[in-house]
């Protein structure tokens with residue numbers, strides 16, 4: 231069960247894995263995620279389903295090595311099994327034909343963005359994608375994105391590839407050049423916050439996919455709560471995508487810090 | 502559940518019961534004092550999250566307690582038990598030293614006696630209706646302790662009986678969820694020869710028994726033994742499977758499942774929607790208890806973290822609140838407080854849990870209700886404002902309604918656990934549009950049959966009741982099994 235059948239490094243710290251999960255492969259839709267656990271002492275971590283292959287009965291995940299659990303996952307090899315894997319979770323993206331979509335992906339957020347870009351393209355939209363990374367070697371999925379986008383703009387913080395600058399600079403130029411009907415932004419919370427401010431200025435409907443802290447992923451614990459439009463929502467069942475103009479990003483940024491100290495202690499222990 | 506009085510009478514007339522009644526005069530039975538449960542010392546037990554507080558009765562103490570029971574001609578205690586356990590029969594078996602017979606009496610009606618003996622609110626159920634309470638104004642027979650004793654004795658004797666299973670009939674049925682409702686349903690159906698699969702969303706079987714109720718009250722090992730028995734009887738378990746997501750009910754029907762029991766519980770935590778409630782360090786009791794009980798967060802060798810607090814406030818007065826506050830104490834809180842808007846008398850928690858909590862140094866700040874939280878510059882809660890309340894007229898539940906006063910107090914807190922109730926898990930209703938649900942989101946069933954508006958779908962436990970007890974959930978599971986059996990027999994000519 232949950233056997234890893236393929237593994238590939240997309241950058242130094244980002245791994246793509248293909249895992250046997252025939253039921254999930256069949257039922258998942260773009261925007262869905264899974265929760266997995268490595269080992270009997272592992273924690274449950276959420277990861278977006280980047281792609282699936284129904285004939286082979288596999289799903290692909292793309293994970294960035296940022297901490298204890300993602301590291302454990304990244305060290306697994308082909309043939310190893312993931313202890314627990316559950317999904318598909320969350321509401322799927324509302325994929326429809328609207329015209330032109332601006333997709334913004336930052337860092338490892340490019341991974342969850344990929345299935346959405348693909349779906350919007352398949353639904354007959356024009357898709358303009360802006361990708362951002364700190365530097366060239368941290369940029370992932372560029373070729374895949376080019377395959378499914380009509381246009382791709384790449385931004386890097388250090389200018390080592392594409393254009394130097396933040397994702398919002400690239401996005402604003404796209405918005406000024408052509409009529410954008412809808413936006414979607416996925417990446418670090420700060421990036422999404424600024425992307426939302428930008429598209430609000432131009433009054434373009436925008437969705438953001440949140441990477442809240444989760445435990446069960448089924449609506450049972452409330453760890454993943456966020457404030458959207460003044461109301462408390464649970465990211466795992468009401469999301470992960472919400473109207474970006476209504477999300478309280480400052481609260482979300484604060485909540486992501488909840489376990490920073492504990493995680494540092496855990497990492498220290500492993501060393 | 503209806504009590505079969507003829508059957509009770511016939512059993513009561515058995516020679517050994519008659520003899521036993523004659524052995525001690527009722528007058529003398531009445532003078533025996535109710536047994537005290539041996540407990541771990543409060544100061545010692547708060548060092549452990551996983552050591553059970555109640556140590557269990559000795560054989561002598563159990564037999565003596567059992568001899569208090571009058572073996573009443575009209576055993577009202579049975580009417581107080583949601584699954585109508587034949588209480589005098591099991592108690593008298595203990596009195597005569599036939600503990601294994603006592604255990605099998607329990608199993609005639611209850612799938613998890615070791616669990617119910619520990620967690621039933623006996624003081625509101627069987628024991629409330631005991632002759633001693635109703636007629637003598639004395640302490641009731643300790644039915645719960647005795648139930649636990651018999652079940653533990655059987656388990657520890659190593660001669661646990663696996664109930665007989667009828668020949669397989671090849672009909673596949675499934676449960677959605679693996680809490681007490683689903684488990685008791687599964688046990689009954691497998692006995693009838695069905696091919697039963699339990700589907701559970703989490704990575705562990707047991708529902709609230711595993712992720713909610715802490716080990717100091719209900720050790721996991723006890724639940725595991727029961728699960729093992731079900732496994733030996735042929736029940737199949739599928740964890741990490743969210744019905745409605747991983748596969749739909751229709752998908753499962755295509756795979757040959759003929760009928761389903763929904764026992765998906767009341768998983769959705771409620772918050773109070775007051776300012777500051779999303780600060781770090783404020784979480785639902787479900788999150789807190791899941792991190793500690795299911796994910797072992799208190800043990801550093803596990804990856805899941807849990808925030809610890811020096812000054813911990815737990816909001817609410819139910820079992821969940823008691824479990825959370827006592828957990829906080831065990832994780833090192835200096836002040837562990839219950840903030841409850843009514844008074845001690847209205848608390849819905851089991852009386853024993855309140856008593857244990859008090860012994861452990863939990864502070865009870867009753868007649869107070871939180872109105873706002875404050876945080877430090879990192880967004881971690883550091884203060885809360887609570888409003889004083891007084892009791893007014895009784896409300897629909899018969900409890901006196903709390904009325905807010907214009908008086909406020911501020912408390913220093915660094916961890917807050919909100920335990921003000923749960924709502925029904927919306928997942929199954931949301932993916933089955935034909936399923937009738939109430940205004941509160943509970944699944945509507947025909948009460949005698951536990952059948953929903955979709956004929957092959959039965960339901961019970963918290964998803965139907967909106968939050969109840971382990972034993973009520975189990976009673977629903979049994980009732981559903983019986984009526985599903987009738988439904989399938991007719992439909993498929995079994």
Ligand SMILES: Cc1cc2nc3c(=O)[nH]c(=O)nc-3n(C[C@H](O)[C@H](O)[C@H](O)COP(=O)(O)OP(=O)(O)OC[C@H]3O[C@@H](n4cnc5c(N)ncnc54)[C@H](O)[C@@H]3O)c2cc1C
Nearest residue numbers: 275276277278292293294296297298299300441442443493
């Ligand atoms: C719906 C959803 C989909 C996701 N999809 C992906 C994905 O496709 N690929 C991927 O690499 N990651 C994804 N994430 C984020 C991923 O779950 C976290 O990176 C992971 O839980 C970190 O676990 P860890 O133990 O390795 O890191 P930790 O040791 O827990 O933390 C390392 C650092 O990351 C921060 N952090 C902790 N939890 C999160 C979180 N949930 N999101 C962001 N930062 C966090 C911590 O503050 C800490 O600084 C997703 C999250 C959600 C909620």
Ligand SMILES: Cc1cc2nc3c(=O)[nH]c(=O)nc-3n(C[C@H](O)[C@H](O)[C@H](O)COP(=O)(O)OP(=O)(O)OC[C@H]3O[C@@H](n4cnc5c(N)ncnc54)[C@H](O)[C@@H]3O)c2cc1C
Nearest residue numbers: 678680681682702708709744765766820962963969970971
């Ligand atoms: C902390 C706490 C303490 C309590 N203490 C007591 C006590 O002392 N005495 C007492 O009598 N009662 C107590 N209760 C109440 C009691 O535990 C519940 O009434 C009882 O567990 C309800 O059982 P259930 O079978 O309906 O569901 P649950 O035990 O809630 O189990 C439901 C299960 O279904 C799973 N599920 C949900 N949806 C799906 C799906 N779509 N697919 C697959 N699986 C799914 C869930 O993950 C869960 O594991 C307590 C409750 C809590 C939370």
Ligand code: SF4
Nearest residue numbers: 582586617621626627
């Ligand atoms: S199951 Fe609960 S209510 Fe029934 S006799 Fe046992 S302890 Fe009492």
Ligand code: SF4
Nearest residue numbers: 570571573578631632
């Ligand atoms: S009512 Fe009390 S005394 Fe009478 S049979 Fe029941 S437990 Fe025994």
Ligand code: FES
Nearest residue numbers: 447449451452466
């Ligand atoms: S992760 Fe627990 S409710 Fe969303």
